[in-house]
Amino acid sequence: AQKVTQAQTEISVVEKEDVTLDCVYETRDTTYYLFWYKQPPSGELVFLIRRNSFDEQNEISGRYSWNFQKSTSSFNFTITASQVVDSAVYFCALSEAGNYGQNFVFGPGTRLSVLP
Amino acid sequence: ETGVTQTPRHLVMGMTNKKSLKCEQHLGHNAMYWYKQSAKKPLELMFVYNFKEQTENNSVPSRFSPECPNSSHLFLHLHTLQPEDSALYLCASSQEGPGIEQYFGPGTRLTVT
Numbered sequence: 001a002q003k004v005t006q007a008q009t010e011i012s013v014v015e016k017e018d019v020t021l022d023c024v025y026e027t028r029d030t031t032y033y034l035f036w037y038k039q040p041p042s043g044e045l046v047f048l049i050r051r052n053s054f055d056e057q058n059e060i061s062g063r064y065s066w067n068f069q070k071s072t073s074s075f076n077f078t079i080t081a082s083q084v085v086d087s088a089v090y091f092c093a094l095s096e097a098g099n100y101g102q103n104f105v106f107g108p109g110t111r112l113s114v115l116p
Numbered sequence: 117e118t119g120v121t122q123t124p125r126h127l128v129m130g131m132t133n134k135k136s137l138k139c140e141q142h143l144g145h146n147a148m149y150w151y152k153q154s155a156k157k158p159l160e161l162m163f164v165y166n167f168k169e170q171t172e173n174n175s176v177p178s179r180f181s182p183e184c185p186n187s188s189h190l191f192l193h194l195h196t197l198q199p200e201d202s203a204l205y206l207c208a209s210s211q212e213g214p215g216i217e218q219y220f221g222p223g224t225r226l227t228v229t
Contacts, residue, residue: 042222105158
């Protein structure tokens with residue numbers, strides 16, 4: 001069975017600090033996909049990144065970076081020089097390739113507060 | 117309109133009422149989804165439609181009845197709900213296929229009294 005754990009329920013940082021959000025997943029499939037979404041107070045989940053299990057390259061997009069490590073089943077997300085607009089709930093999600101591969105399992109989310 | 121839209125944004129209904137939630141996507145996708153987000157549980161997938169056909173029903177009670185008349189529209193018909201059904205209901209869409217990112221609407225905040 002697939003499972004996603006985000007151990008950090010809430011994190012508070014001061015603006016310009018770096019912050020890392022942890023995500024640990026469980027799956028028996030060899031082919032799977034990992035995602036990060038951001039949910040601002042407006043409620044809409046915003047897609048940030050998708051990674052497949054065969055691509056362990058880390059990725060950087062502006063102030064965002066992602067560290068995918070299959071050896072530890074982790075897909076962590078780092079925000080560099082955080083800003084108040086980064087305040088949101090962040091979700092990590094997993095989908096397995098079998099059975100249409102559309103059954104996303106989400107973690108419980110990490111609420112990030114960036115204080116001015 | 118762009119992206120995924122949902123109406124109404126807020127809904128209060130009694131346990132004996134019948135109401136419907138509407139979702140529309142303007143992204144040219146052919147898969148649509150309903151999710152439930154409640155305060156104490158992770159986001160839960162309820163239904164999946166591919167090319168208008170339901171391909172996933174995650175043991176959702178029959179008081180929730182989805183309808184997908186075409187690839188752009190998705191409805192969730194509600195009847196005789198319980199207070200524990202109060203939640204944010206999110207619609208999403210994607211291209212059909214495994215591991216494709218889903219795009220979400222703003223949700224309908226439902227309160228059952």
